[in-house]
Each structure stands twice: as C-alpha cells, then as structure tokens.
Amino acid sequence: MSDGLLFMHLLHIHLNDLLDSNSYSIALIKKEIGLVKEELEFIRSFFVNIDQERYKDLWTRVLDVAYEAKNVIDSIIIRDNGLLHLIFSLPITMKKIRLIKEDVSQLPEKIHKNKSLIVVNSPKKPVEGKSLTAGKISVGFEEDTDWIISKLTSGPKDLDVISITGMPGSGKTTLAYKVYNYKSVARRFDIHAWCTVGQEYDKRKLLEKVYNQVTGADSKLSENIDVADELRRHLFGKRYLVVLDDLWDTDTWDKLIRPFPLVENGSRIILTSREMEVALYGKRNTDPLKLRLLKSEESWELLEKRAFGEKICPDELLDVGKETAKNCKGLPLVADLIAGVIAGREKKKSVWLEVRNNLNSFILNSEVEVMKVIELSYDHLPHQLKPCFLHFASIPKDNASHKHLLKMDWLNEGLVERTDMKSVEEVMEVYLDNLISCSLVISFNEIGSSPTCQLHDLVHDFCLIKAKEGKLFERIISSAPSSSSDLMPRKVTVDYYTNVFGIHNFVPFGSKKKRCSSKHLYSLRITGDKLDNSLSDICHLRDLRLLRVLELCSSMVKHSLLNEICMLNHLRALHIVTEIKYLPLSFSNLSNLESLMVENDKEDMVLLPGIWDLVNLRVLSMDSCSFLDMDTEEPILITENIKLKNLRILDRLMLSYSKDTVDIFKRFPNLQQLIF
Template identity: 70%
Template sequence: MVTVISPSTSGARNIHVTIEFLLIVLTDMPKDFIHHDKLFDLLARVGALIREVSTLVSDLEEKSRNEESTDKTSRATLDLLKNIELLKEDLKYVYLKAPDAFQWSFPMSDGPLFLHLQHRHLNDLLDSNAYSIALIKEEIELVKEALEFIRSFFLNFEQGLYKDLWARIFDVAYEAKAVIDSIIARDNGLLHLIFSLPITIKKIKHIKEEVFNISEKIPKNSSLTVANSTKKPVERKSLTTDKMIVGFKEETNWLITKLTCGPKDLDVISITGMPGSGKTTLAYKVYSDESVCSHFDLRAWCTVDQEYDETKLLVKIFNQVTSSDLKFSEEIDVADKLRKQLYGKRYLIVLDDVWDTTTWDDLTRPLPEVEKGSRIILTTRQKEVAFHGKGNTDPLNLRLLSPEESWELIEKRAFGDQSCPDELLEVGKEIAENCKGLPLVADLIAGVIAAREKTKSAWLEVQNNLSSFILRSEVDVMKVIELSYDHLPHHLKPSFLFLARWPKDTIVHRDVLKMFWRTEGLVEQTEMMNVEEAMEIYLDNLISSSLVIAFNEIGDLPTCKIHDLVHDFCLIKARQEKLFGRISSSDPSSSSSDLMPRIVNIDYDKDHFGPNNFVLLNSKKKRHSGKHLYSLEIKGDEMEDGLSDACHLRDLRLLRVLVISPSFMMVKDSLLNEIGMLNHLRFLRIGTEVKSLPSSFSNLWNLEVLFVDNGRSTMVLLPRIWDLVKLRELFMNASSFFDLDTDEPILIAEDSKLENLRELETLVLSYSKETEDIFKRFPNLQRLVFDLKESWDYLTERYWFPKLDFLTELDYLRADFESSNDIGPSSMINWSWDFHFPSNLKILVLYEFPLTSNSLSTIARLPNLEELFLTRTNIQGDEWNMGEEDTFENLKCLSFEKVTLAKWEFGEESFPVIEKLELCACLKLAEIPPNFGDICSLKIIQLVESPQLEDSALEIKQYVEDMGGDEFKVLGANNIPLSKTGSSLLFCCLEAKFTRVIYNVLMNSQLSFL
C-alpha cells in the first residue's frame, strides 16, 4: 500500500535548522583555525546536541502519529536553539581562532547590473524554504532590505557624484553575496557564519545609514543628474517574420535572375560583405521568393558557421530535400545518399556563413553537377572563400546602404507608416549618415530611437554617442551593439546576455527561453504583473530593440534568435560580468578557475578531459569555485564508468539549474540521491532508467521544471510527485501515476494536489478506479500529452477516455491511442468514444484514434478550438458528413495526416474562420471539397504526398482569385508554391472557371425569378 501523507509540526523546522548548523560544524570545520586543546570538548558538546536532536525527533514522530499535542516538544526545540546560540558564542571566543579579515573586491564592471542580480538572488533564497536558508534567514532579510533601500535611492543618480561611496556599495554587496553563498555551500561556512557575516552586516548597516543621511540633506524638490534617464515604455508592436529590408532592390532582382535564368550548368552565386551588412537577410529574401520557389524541384538552407560537423550538415540538407527527419548511423554514407537524391533534379542549396575553403569543399563534394540549372548560394565574410567557390558568376560584394537608405530604414523602424516630424528630420538624417551604411547598425540605432522619446534632445544624445564611432571593423560594430545594450534597463540586461547560452545561429523557442529565464531567476514578479506577464514584456522589449530577432512562421511555434555579432557581444559581456562561461576541450583548465561565473556549460570531450582537469564534480577537491555555481549544463561524449563513478554533485548546494545530457551520462541511483539533496534546484534535466522517483526527491520542493529522458522504460510518479509542490512542467518519455504491473491498492491523501503544474508529458494511461479522478489533482494544467491504452468502459459501453472537462485551464491536448489488437484500431467493431474535453481547449492532437462522425461532432462543438490535428486516423466508413450543427466556430488550422477519408461533405458554416488546411498522405480522398473556396478566411491549402488533390486545390485557388482574392496560396512540401503546368492542366482550370461562371449565372437567374 502506498501512503502519501506529509504531516507538518511546529517544531520540525527548528530541528532542521539545528541539524544544518551541526552539519556545518562537523563537515566544514576549519582545522587550521581550531584550538586543538579544545577539540574534544567541542566534539563532546556537538555530540550532546546531536543526542538532544535525536530525542526530539523521536518524540515529535510519536506524538504526530498519535495526534497528540506537540506544545511540550516545541518548547524543547526553543531550548535547543538557545543551546545552539551559546555554542556559536563559544565557537567565536573559545574554540576557534579568528582568521584575518577576508578581503573582498568587486570583480565585475557593471555594478548596477550586479545589484539587480543580487536582489533577485536574495529574494529567491528567502522564497526557497531551504533549511540552510533558515539558519541565516534574518541576516539575509537584513541584507536584502538594506540593499533595496540603497538601490531605490542611489540608482536614480549619476554614479560620478558619489564615486567612492558607489565603490564601497559594490564591494560590500559582493562581500555579502560571497559570505552568504559560502555558508550555504559549506565553503569555509563555519568561519563565515561565526566571523565574516556579523562584520558584513555591520558594514551594510553603516553604508545604509550614510546613504540615509545623504538623502536627508537633499531638498525634496531638487533636480539631480539621472544615471539612467527614464524612457517611455517600449510600445508592443506587431512582430513579423520578415526582417525589414531597405535598398538592395537591384541586387535582389540580379540574384533572382541569376537563379532562374542563365546556363544549365551548376552555378554558384556568392554574397560577401562585412558583418552585419545583410548577407543572410538578402539571401533568405531571394531563397523564399515565390518565383524562385516554383523554379526549383528541391531546396535546402544550411547555416554553417565557424565550427561545423560535416555529417550533421549533410544530414540536415538531406532531410530538407526529402521532407524527412531521418537519423543515420555512422556506417551510412550520407554524402552518397544526398548525391543520389539530388541527381537529375534542379536544386537550390544555400550555404550560409561559410568560413573557410575546406568547409566549402567538404559540403559541395556530394552536390552533382548535372545540366539542370541547379544553383548554390554562398554567403561568407571571407572573399577568399567566395572566389574559391566561384562558378560562372562573379561574387556579389554587398555594398553599404546609402545615407538615404539608412534613413529610410531608421524612419520606418521608428515611425512605422508615419513620417518623421520636421523638427527631427535633420538630426535623424545625421544619425543615419553616422551608421556608415551598415544595415545591422542602422537597425540597432533605430531600435534605440524607437525606445526613446520623440524629442530633439533625446535624438541629439544618440547622435553624440555615435559621433566617435568609425564603423570599419567588428570592434566598431561591437560599440554600436554596446550602445543598444547600454540603453536597456538593468533588469533586461541579464535576460539578454543569457541568450549566449545557446550556440550561434540557434533558433530558440520563446517558451523554452522564458522557462530558463524563470528558473535562472532572471525575471522578477511585481505587484503590477506576474512572472509570465513580465517575461512577455521582457522579450517584446528585447525584440523591439533589434537586439533579438523574432520568427513566427505560419503554423509554427514562436521563436527568436540573435545575430552572430550580437552573440559575440553577449558572450564577451557575460564573461566580463561573471554571468556565463563555457568549458570545453580547447581550454579544460578553465574548470579550475578561482572565480566561476553563475552559469557554466561544459562540452565534454573524452580525448581531452580527464580526472585531473575535470575538477568541477570532484568531491575530493575540498575547495573549488564550482561550489558557488547557480547553473550547470554538461553535454558531449559519453563519460567512462570509472570517471563517472568519481563524479559527485553533493557539494554544488547552490545549484538552481542542472542539465546532464543523456549522451554524457545516464544517472544512476547514487547520483540521483545526491541530486535529491540539492534543494535549491528549479530546473532539472537528466537521463535515467530507474523505475520510480527516488525518496530523496522529496527535498526538491523548489523544483519547477523536470525533464527525464528515461528511454523506453515507464517511470512511476507516485507518491514522490506530491512533494514537488512548485512543479510547473514535467516531461518524460513515458510515465505513469501508478505501477501498471502490480495490483497493489493505492492510498492517496485527500489534500494531495499539484496546483502549480501547467504541463505534463508523457503519461501512459489505462482505465482504473484511481485513474478516473486523478486529473482533479492537477486543476491548473494547461498542456497535457498522454498515451492511452485501449480500455473498455462497461458502464457507458464505449472505449474509455479520461474525463478532462473540469480542467478549465487546459488549452493543449495530445492523445496517442494504443490498441490492444496487433492488427490495429481499424479492426475494432465499436468505435464510439466517451469524450469529455474541456471547453477552453484550443489545440487538439489525436494520433491513431478510430473515430466516427459522432466523435468528430463532439470535437466540432468545442467552442474555443483553434487547431485540430488528426494523424493516422481511421474514420468509420471513410466518410465525414458534417451536419448543420457541426460548426467549428473558432478553428483556424485543420490538419489531416494519413486519415482514411474518402467522402467529405460540410455546410456553409462548418468552418467560418479557418485559415489553413493541411492534407498529408490522405490517399483515399479524391478531391478537396470545392466549397472551401467560398470561405473568405481561408488563406493556405498545403498538400504533402497527396498528388491526387493538387488539381482540386488549384481550382479552388483560381476560383478565389476570380472572386477578387489575392492572398490565397497552395503550397507543397517545404512551403513550395504549387501551380498548374501544361495545356491539359490549363484546360482543366479554364473548364472549372467556366463551370463556376455558368453556375453563378443560373443561380442569379433563379433568384431573380423567385
């Protein structure tokens, strides 16, 4: 029997605080500072306190079991705390020698940024409820309140006015961080607890008093120079995927002509230019041009960058040209497969950001030179590479923008469709001229201007900061990026710099970015907005500043990225501010640095790393800077068993984020138990094949995100999951609430709930009495993914489906059906389902579900459904006849993949707002219902592996155009536009048009007659 009960008692916390103190004494005792003649006396007192704690714990457990009053025990715990305070005094004056005063000097360059991060850190510590925090909670609160007062007063004034005081503020703030973190991490914790902390508190109080006296002397109505001018809030703008392109019209037309005309031989069109000149943007513009898309049989885009893996890039190209997502073993010759796939086809391959000739040779070797008019677009900063890869066409060296074009870009960026006011025109054009024709610079400066007041004085300030920049090198561009960075408010800077966590050219899902921001503690909740709202504003403001590029392709999740130069800047700045660092085979010694940053990424290479230089996880090294880490990610080669057995995490007590790639290590029981003791963890991603969450995970009460790659095993969640009270997102390959292989009865406490849980993926469900109501314990779920094992509900005489209608917050649901019949769901006789979907559902994905028209009608009645995806779905009778009551009121995207649908009929109001129809491998469907052409909102029909539907789709497109529509598209795989070719297809199109005209004439005649 599994019992989930978490008793709470008044004295338990005091006992845990006492235990934490005793552990610091025993495990972090400074041997060089103890009076050895007093050692045995000290150990005797510690032993007596341990026995006292043991007695109290036993008494507390017994009274809790018997539901007796614990008042007497609580009084005993207070006596215990008094004894601890007495021991602290004796440690200071009797048992320990006072060390020399620790010297702390602020090591970063951006003091206000550090104060912001320290404020966030102290807040998170106080919210963590960890026992190590309770030991010094009062001191942490005092430091936090003092720094809040200093920040609130001082950040409004120019640092130069009180330069010496500012320096002391930064030094003591850094000292407070170092001392508090050292106590929690048990890094000379006892010395810092007894000696350093009281001294630091005294310094902070003195500075606070000094600042208060200054504030009292300043007249309330006086005006002082402001350190960071208050700016108007950045307006939230409509973000599009198209990067604003000004100029380059002639270059665009020239490129399109070179791609679609000219010799049949394979040709290479190279685009060169300095960083930020718009090479990639221009290449993408012509790559996605409709005339170019329709001209080539196959297209692929491949971003190369400085470090590359030839095989991975060739696989990427192969998967694009084949519209697949295949993975190849090492023995397969990917280059040969790609060559065969391209042979005889007219293809367009873009190789973006190639840095050397060897890379060019490696990637182009598999590309066949067949006389089909194929083309390669090459973008590079290196002219040597461009001329090395030259074909029939000379490289295009991208010119700089003219001052007029730069001004046009800035004006559009700052004012949209409106014109610049006359009073700003002159200074605006001078700013544009100072951009020296570099689109990246113009765009960044435009972002600065857009965020400031539309006044001449504000614009003159920007102009004056630009006047000394001569943009002739990457260093100069960095200055402009830094100007944009300096204009960010302090609370946005760490969130922006964090983007360097990912490699260059990585497109990051916005939700993933926000998840890391939250768990890293980079976003602050205020009285006016919660964390989720704050993160949206953070991201929108960064995008509006042009430092971050937004992507939002139709039907895809919103994503973003940063320019290579911006990435370089972020990495340099993050290292400078000790925010972020990488450890790789190129510099393994960096793992032993005396001053670790907050966040460390390790790329493990077994040929270069070894036990001697991989010290971060070496518990035998008594003092190492890794103890002060807040975030750690390890990936790379698989670690050898001998080395992995020597790795430990127990000393990394401050960790908030831990990512251990399964390719590096599958975590075993012993290391899992150590992870369970890291009670500051907010984010955990690991690979493991254990059957259930270990008992030590009960300590992870601050955990918000849990990713587990558990291979093909199914992990049992209960009862441990109830202890993860702050858990928001849970992702596993396969998990179940209960052990599916046992019939052992299950007992769950009535109050067991996870009210913070928002995402749960992937559950394995089958019918049981306990499963029926389990989702009521996750009332705020927003996203749910599960595999449903076939279960018959004898009460309803239908196949069982969990009741979800009470999940009022759920807006995304994916369910995969697993039939008990080896032949599959198509062999089932009764296909009826007892669906109970929540009315708020917006996205529904059903995989391998056998459905009837009635089941589809149930789905159609969901009032807020916006996207419906049916994959490998068997529809009873291969027919879907939608009645008048079957109306998808808000459906915008309908996607069918391998759906057994042969006949499809629907009414005028069935899909009133649909925008996109996707049909993939729907081979039984002979044509798309023509009345889709009468739906004004429909913009896209996309067909993949459905050639028999192309004619009807194009007829619908022609009909829409005849009715005056000009935005309708018919797309194939990879978003390539489809069009009719050949006289027979043209005749079919004209015939369809003529039939429509005759039909309309007859209908109008009948209406007139009536």
C-alpha cells in the same frame, strides 16, 4: 562583475528566491535575508536613476558590501564555514549596509541643491506592446532582391550557386532569408533547407540538420549511416533550394557540397560569406553579389521609420537625425542597432545628440569599431533585460533557439523577476519583444509553429566577452585552468571530449581553491562524450547546493548519483540520462523543481507516488513514462486533495486506461500540453 546595476538586479532576484524557499538552512536566516534585500533595494533604487560616476566612492562601497552580503548568505546556506559567517560575518555585513543606507538617504536632498548633477534619463523599463515586432523594417537592396529572385526562379536548368558577399554587418544573412521566404521562390522548389555553418562546425551535424529539413524527420541517424549519401538520395530528382549561410573557407565548401546532386531541373544553392574567395570558388554560372553599403538617405529612412512609424520626424530632430544616419557608415547592422537605441528613448534633441556624439567617436571600418556600436546599444538596455541578453552567450554561435525553450531557461536560471502585476510568462514575452525591437536579437519563423531567434555572429562575440567579464558564463573545453580568477562564473558549460581531456583527466573545477568557489555555482551543463561512473566524485555535486540548473547529457546517472542530486534542494531544472524505474524517496527534497527532463531508453519511468512531491513542477518530459507500474496490479493510492496545479506540459506519457487513471488527470487542472 563590471556592470554593477546588473549584479544588484541579479542579487535582488536571488534574495527573493531564497525568501520563497522553505529550505531549513534558509529558514535560520530568513529574517536577515529579508532585511538585507529591503535595504539593498532602497540603495539600488537611488543609483538606478543617477550617473553612478557622480558618487563613485559611495557606489564602490555599495557594490563591495553587496558582494560581501551575497557571499556571506550563500556560504551559510551551503555550510561553507556557515557557523562562523552566521555568528560574525552576517551581523558585520548588515551593519555596513545600514550605514550606507543612512548615507544614501541623505543624498536626495542634495540633488535639488546641486543643479549640475547629471541625472540619467528616467529608469529604463522594458516597453510593452507587440507593435515593437510587428514586422522587421527593410530598407534598401530592392534591386539586389529582385536580381536574386530572378536567378532563383529562372535561368539555366543546371544547378547554380548564388553567392552573397560583404563585410560583417552588411546584411548578407538578412537578404538571403528575405528571398528564401518569398512566396514565388517557395512555390518554385520541391525542397527547401537552411543551414548556418560558421567557423566551428560539425560536418555530420550540419548535414543531419539539412537531412531532417529535407525529409521532415527530427531524429538522429545511426552512426553507421552515411548522412551525405542519404541526403543525396532524397534530393535526387527533386528541385531543391539550399542555403549555406556563413561559410568561411573553400575547404568547408568542398566538404559540404558532395550531397547536392548536379541535376538539371533548376535547383539552386544560396551561399553567404565574408570572403570573396569562397564565393568565387563556389561559382558555377552566376557571378557573386557583393553587397553595397546603405546610402545615407536609406539609413535615415530606416531610423525614421523605427523611431516614428508612419509619422514624420519633427523639424527640430531632422538635422541631428540625418547626421546620425550618415555616421552609421552605410552598415545595416549599425543602422539597425542605432535605430533600436533611439526608438526606445525620448524624442528630444538632447537625447539624440547624445547618441550622435557617441557614434561620432567610432570609425566604422573594423569589427572592433562595430563592437563599440553594439556596446552602445547594450548600454541603453534596461538593466532587467541585460541578464536575459547575456544568456545568449551560453548558446553556441550560429545556433537558433526556440523561443519557448529560451524563456524556460531564463526562468530556470533566475534571470527574470517575478511580479504581482503580471505573470512571469507575460514578463518574459515583453523582455524578448524588447530585445528583438532593439535589434540585438534576430527573430525567425514568427508566424510558424516553432518561432526561433538568434544573435548576429558579431553580437554573439560581444555577448560572450561581456558575459565572461561579468562572471556570468564560461565554457570549459579542456582540462587546463580556464581562468586565473578564484571566482567561479554563475553558469558553466563543460564540453567533455576524451581526446581533449583524457579519459582520467576530467576535473572541471581544478584546484581545491577553485572547487571551493564552485560551491556558488548556479548552473552546470556537461555535454560531449560519455563519462564513466566516477562523475559523482569528480564533480562533487553534493557540494553545489545553490545549483538551480543541472544538465548531465553525457553521463548515465546511477542511483548513488541521483541520491546526491536530491540534496540540491534549490534545483529548478534537471536534465539527466538514467535507467531507473522509480523516482527515489529523496526526490521529495526537490520541491523547487520546475522542469524535469529524463532520457530513459531502457525503462518506462513510473511517476507515482514520487511525482506528487514536486509541487512546483511545470514541465515533465521523459522518453517514456507511466503513472503506475504496468508489470503489477497494485492499486494507486492518492491523497484526496493532492494536485500539481503548476504542471503545464506532460511529455511522452504511456497510458493504461483505468478508473484510477482518469482520476489522476483531475490532479493536473492547468495542464496545457499532453503528449503520448
């Protein structure tokens, strides 16, 4: 992992989670884990505050022994040469850590003597406060905004296409979103729909997304229904506004335009594209709008407002601030990212000069140079926020994430450190606020019931590169080896499609060497076409003992595979498709499980008595479930004081009223959401 502090932070969370576990394999070495965690945290706390390059050799030794400690501890837990590691490797590794700690403990005295030592700004911590996202600051483009609104609310009665073009980062989507949500625009149209297309898209899924927005439904249409025809039928006779965001070529336009009827009632389509050719191809009455770049004074206005709010910039920062704004080259994305960097740092000239000098080295006339600005913004993130940001790499480009589901993923995958001072929900809210504040994450529907967020496509490209470099995430889309490295990423998503893998050629972890390294995998998600019953042999789930998250969305989980899953006692989140009626007795092994999602179309799953073993469960969502077997008259036997105190959400419950059922609800004292 190229970012050493990020690795050390994730290791700290991992060791904390192990110490909280009651697993037998961990109990054998819990004392040793505690000592390793304490000494590595002492070492990490020193290097957080200084420039690691100053002590490069020592920092390299620290990372080497940290990697070694993680490998040894994990190998003992998963029983990969466990006895050998327990007797020999662990004591040797712990001795190395103690020696490094002694060396580090001598360094603070040297800091005072060596005046030339470069001390990085005080440890960057997430900043609390809703003021960070109180409202997206918009600068420039007032005339363009008024022009687009006039084209949407007046003009010819026949269907018109309003195209917005410009280079990456020029604000096309931001402007489209701004006018799309204007009250005068919203009142004008009967139907509104937004569709982000991107380079790689599934036509049917895109049209289904528009269809669901048009009809207010949230379900899949059966395969034999022509979505385009259904969509056209619902749009006919209505005045509609549809946004097709981020189109890349004319073929895509041809494929997507068929469902939109040429009615003469003032309907409009907003199209955004990097390519002027696409905009001209889709033109009907109105010429495309090519976005200009921000003027230097507009970039400075944005920076000043983000850094000081309603206050005025001090005179000592004025010159360096305006020069920094000028070096943004008029790109709104760059100006917004730089504004996010300086807004979260000290208002000192030396700090602003550092940002200006970094920006001076970039020539912002290509995507590569814009990537460097994104990296500058990323480098200034507190290390606690970096794994949460890099998690977006696992979300397909141009896909928005519901904020509550995103935070649930962060928690399940061990990306957030639990503290005594705040609840984990409060910590995650601060983290997300900070990522939005620094403009790396875009927030949508903040006022609505389903707030979402996503990344600009260039930011997503950067995020994916960084996550792969750090061995945090990999997407497997074919049976060919995906990496020459023997080290399996922390999280793997397999998009299984038979036309790519072949029916009998699905081996996501390849060679024997790769299979061994996959034992250290933390998160596995398999999507796509339906897999046959050989999944348990292919994936060797029984060996993935450190898995925290398992999603099997494309395979019917039978009893044999479920029993194998029940051996994964570090699971925090499980999402499966199954036909079973009862949770097996072996489910009691999953005492760390916090989120259980089951798709069980053919059977109503009976929750009792197995549900009581899942004492850490926070979310329980099933297609249908009941407390007891409605086909029998057997009484419910519940231990007197047993409760699921952590359960917050119970989804799709089928209820049969009885005195016993009423008593059951008393066992969920902190339930916040109940869905029937």
